[in-house]
Amino acid sequence: MxxxxxxxxxxxxxxxxxxxxxxxxxxxxxxxxxxxxxxxxxxxxxxxxxxxxxxxxxxxxxxxxxxxxxxxxxxxxxxxxxxxxxxxxxxxxxxxPAVLPATAAVAAEGLVGDERIDQILEIVKRLPAEISAEDRANAEKILAGLAPSVGPRQLAKAEANLLGLLDPDGKEPKDPEPKEPRREITLE
CATH class of the missing domain: 1.10.1240 (Methyltransferase, Methionine Synthase (B12-binding Domains); Chain A, domain 1)
Structure with missing residues (x-):
């Protein structure tokens, strides 16, 4: 060392x-x-x-x-x-293996601080579970490459772009269960 x-x-x-x-x-x-x-x-x-x-x-x-x-x-x-x-x-x-190997390499060089590391970790956690391990690793590499030269807002924009590419449809909407019809009797 x-x-x-x-x-x-x-x-x-x-x-x-x-x-x-x-x-x-x-x-x-x-x-x-x-x-x-x-x-x-x-x-x-x-x-x-x-x-x-x-x-x-x-x-x-x-x-x-x-x-x-x-x-x-x-x-x-x-x-x-x-x-x-x-x-x-x-x-x-x-x-x-490490969860964030590319970020670890950038951190070891002293180029990113704790806040950017935490932000990248949260972004990677929010990636959809359905994406492949390769896509997840590539997304983390992109974020780690950007982190030394951008601020938190730009990293958040990169997250939005990555999510747009990796999961263009977004989360599946929750369809509410149809309500049971109300049964009524009207007497006159």
Missing amino acids: SETFLPELPQELWRAGKLELAHGVQQSLRVIRMATAGLGRYLAEIESRGVKDLYGYGRTASWLADIAGLSVGEAGAVVKRAIALNPSRALDGTEV
Whole structure:
């Protein structure tokens, strides 16, 4: 695993120009995102081995919350992303591929943050169950390729376009059951 360190801050940051400041922010964000991807690999492995056997906790999120000083909700979101981005092993030892392998590659480079990863995960979950695994993988690759350069709105538009291509008819409408006729007797 390659090691990445934060670039040294200038001694007198107040003298830095606007380009140096912007570059420093971008570099720091990238390093943070790469570190988060590395953390996810560790968490996915812990989840695969079983946190109960390793540390005596019922859930990986509870263990992470305790050691990181997070709420269980915050830790749960981190673990959920880690499981989606990294391969794991089934009980019999066979490898289970990652749900979002293309997104994982982009995240490992530090090009996308947690919000875009969560958005892609939600979009992939909303894809119709009837589409093939190949179409699902291609849709995820498209979203992962767009994520570093677009915002949430553009990714949502890409979702609408993908759904239009993959499921042009949309969800099947629910036809309401016809009401039973009301039986009446009128006497005069």
